[in-house]
Amino acid sequence: MWKWTQINHLRLIILDCDSLNQAYIDFPYHQYLPDIEIVKINPQSQDQNIEIKYFMEDILKAMRCQSYETILISGDMSYLKEIMTVHIGTLLIGHIQQKDLKYMPDFVIDSIDLLADVLLGQNKGYSGEVLAFENKKGSLLSCQTEIVADDGKRYLTELYFGGRYYPEKHQYLLDDPLSYMILKFKHVYVDIMDTFFDEAVMEIRKKEKIDALTYIPPKPQDIEKKRFQRFLSLKLERNAQDGLMLKDLLLCQCDFSQKGNDLAERRQTVKGVFRVNGDVKGKNIILIDDVFSSGSTMLEAMKTLYEAGANKVIALAIAVSQMTESPLTYQKLVCSHCQEPMELVYYRKTHKLLFGCPHYSSHPDQKSIMSLRLGLFCLKKKNRLYYEDYEYDEYGVPIIYS
Incomplete structure (x- = not known):
């Protein structure tokens, strides 16, 4: 499963051209996702003094996309570790090694034949995560x-x-x-x-x-x-x-x-x-x-x-x-009734997980709880990589109001 990306809202794919073979760079992404934007980057040529946070902010701003609408595809596990910290979806091409297990990307595939299933959401992800989320079958x-x-x-x-x-x-x-x-x-x-x-x-x-x-x-x-x-x-x-x-x-x-x-x-x-x-x-x-x-x-x-x-x-x-941490301030969901933080709870009546505050059962209506699916989507949006979203004039220049 995608930790930070809402796959049915996918608008941007970033390709790490330094680590991918030509087949992944030339893959017909638009055949499967007609409206997708593709950005090709060469991390090894980047200014190493520029933090990954600001580099990704610039890409998102230029493409007018949000981080939860974005994934990055790479064959370089060390680079994907950096990308995870700024809440962007990660797909590793190749095989993961034992030393990298504490920084697992969202998906790992070793064949280009598997790529379309991931992009279209047909490959749901790791089996334990998929079972806990929607009681469906995933992959080990x-x-x-x-x-x-x-x-x-x-x-x-x-x-x-x-x-x-x-x-x-x-x-x-x-x-x-x-x-x-x-x-x-x-x-x-x-x-x-x-x-x-x-x-x-x-x-x-x-x-x-x-x-x-x-x-x-x-x-x-x-x-x-x-x-x-x-x-x-x-x-x-x-x-x-x-x-x-x-x-x-x-x-x-x-x-x-x-x-x-x-x-x-x-x-x-x-x-x-x-x-x-x-x-x-x-x-x-x-x-x-x-x-x-x-x-x-x-x-x-x-x-x-x-x-x-x-x-x-x-x-x-x-x-x-996992040891993945982030420089971004993590924001939890907040109860609309009492303004306290919401966390996962097991609802015995339905035998399902939902989001609620510690007092959700005593609140007068059901608006103070949130379904698992909606709650996870809201967490993705609340914890997106934020950037200033300017209005642009007819020449593409940002308009800054004093």
């Missing part, structure tokens, strides 16, 4: 990773994800449907999370023969305090029909915390914390978790399974924790 993001065992043996395998997660204290957290549902899943069963894992495992099984499903195990203190075991709540009905059930193939031997640790500390903290609980020799295994942050916990668990003789271990997480 994947990247490769290498697991290095203690004996030096290397294993090349895949990581699969259903979208982006904005972690604790991130300004987008309670305005993002998937992040909200992941938070909820930490405490209660959530049917959308069950559907995600069930469909995602089925999708992976089309590519790989899978012998077993397992999950990141709870810590001893979580078991002792009888905390909700989210993965054990999953039914995975379609896979269960084929006899593929979740099994506790891993046990956590000690408590640990990753809060406040840097990457090196995280890797050291989890070293040796898991042990195998069962026979995994020669098996192809899918290992599931909810959020992939630094990857230290997931990669250590995968290493443990490989060292016990697993043939292949594939990781599957609902989402990747």
